[in-house]
Amino acid sequence: MRVFIVAGEPSGDRLGGALMAGLKTLRPDVQFDGIGGPNMAAEGLVSRFPMDELSVMGLAEILPRYRALKRRIVETAEAVIDAAPDVLITIDSPDFCLRVARRIKAKSQVRTVHYVAPTVWAWRPGRARKMSRFIDQVLALFPFEPPLMRVGAMTCDFVGHPVVAEAQASDAEVAAFRAETGIGDAPLLLVLPGSRRGEVARLAHVFGESLPPLLDRHPDLRIVVPAAAPVASAVREAVRDWPVKALVLDPRGRTLAEAGALKRAAFRAADIALAASGTVSLELAAARTPMVIAYRMNWLTFRLIKWMILVDTVTLVNLVSDTRVVPELLGPACTAPNISSALLEVMAVPEAQQKAMEITMERLGEGGDDPGLRAARAVLAGMSGDVARP
Incomplete structure (x- = not known):
């Protein structure tokens, strides 16, 4: 099983690391390619370029770096298309990740999963419908998000927030x-x-x-x-x-x-x-x-x-x-x-x-299964077509 996985900032790197660990538990044959930070590297990812190039937040803050980000978007999309993985998993960083997914869907049939639903409950609710044109499945961190993200053929699974599985100091x-x-x-x-x-x-x-x-x-x-x-x-x-x-x-x-x-x-x-x-x-x-x-x-x-x-x-x-x-x-x-x-x-x-x-x-799921494992199960279920619909 080949997975191309992309994270653009430290919080996404932590999500990616936990998801990769879950996939390795469920599918020991999994192979990873993509972009990430130290947590994902610890699970075996060799990042194609430094993740911190993508750590930009805010509409105005993106403008000065637009050309560099656009170049990385094109480069990443072409890498995914050339690799032809079984699934592309993009994690948060929507200004980068969703643009990559859109380009990929325009040229291939690679399955696309986006981890962390955009905050449609806070602003721009129309993003869910736009995403459904090029995202097959969304993994949500919050229990109130799936009904807002199940649009068209796009599915959405609440997998819990990884913070509940993180160890606490004694x-x-x-x-x-x-x-x-x-x-x-x-x-x-x-x-x-x-x-x-x-x-x-x-x-x-x-x-x-x-x-x-x-x-x-x-x-x-x-x-x-x-x-x-x-x-x-x-x-x-x-x-x-x-x-x-x-x-x-x-x-x-x-x-x-x-x-x-x-x-x-x-x-x-x-x-x-x-x-x-x-x-x-x-x-x-x-x-x-x-x-x-x-x-x-x-x-x-x-x-x-x-x-x-x-x-x-x-x-x-x-x-x-x-x-x-x-x-x-x-x-x-x-x-x-x-x-x-x-x-x-x-x-x-x-x-x-x-x-x-x-x-x-x-x-957020404290006391339940590790969210990384739940996310991995959801990805595999989606690939097999065994996804609950509303």
Whole structure:
């Protein structure tokens, strides 16, 4: 069985790695080709080019790199057509992946599976019908998505979110982390300015500016900044200019397992987190760490999204739990004073978010089969034609 698999950013790489592991369990003869990061490489993928070339977010942010991305789209589509795999699996990164799939379907009959349904519940609901022209099957992370994505001949399966299967640090690992970093029993704030260069550039400064009022109220507060490998240098540089001292957790020079264990310990050891908008809110919920979400983007991107958005929150914990308990500061609201106030409010009553985090994890499949294995089963069922229809 030959699978061409494409991911364009770290969250997609994690999904891809888990799916590849599931396929290897169910089909030991599987062979992989495509584009991915370290998690997919650990499962045997040799990426055709560095995945971080595709890690671009935002309508306006894509424009300066359009020609380079267009070249990679053409190159990737031609590689898939030449390889003639049994299935193409594209993971998230719709600006790249769906354009690849469209080109492939125009020239071949390769089966196409897209992992992570686009947020049609949030904006541009017509995307589902457009996708159905060149996508055969969608793998959804959220239980409310399949009815929205089953259009025409396109099927959709809820496979659960991989965050529910990720290991959590033990009490002993948390204690060791606090001891080794010198934090001890002090309150701990995680600051997570994103995994993309553009996010770090836009968020790190305002995140740093928001911290002094917290130290005024909680002088013993310690600040830890887990950095994704592709942006670790940028994070280190940004933190040097902060008005408060922070410890950066740099995964470079560590094995994937070591870096993952360090990050898990930090997430569970934290009393509160300040994070960029995205799937990190689910990682924090899995660790049961209360949070504040804040995000800045290009002005044009923000105005366009605000005009088109159909929901009143983009924070996944709020959406899945059907609550609005996680503070969310987006666009013009993402200012240092607003962030400081929200963090102080959550620190005063951290337990207010606990129920929402429990509901979120339950609805995403916590305690069930590994989502990577569920996704692999869905892919194989789709290839055999054994797919449930609405």
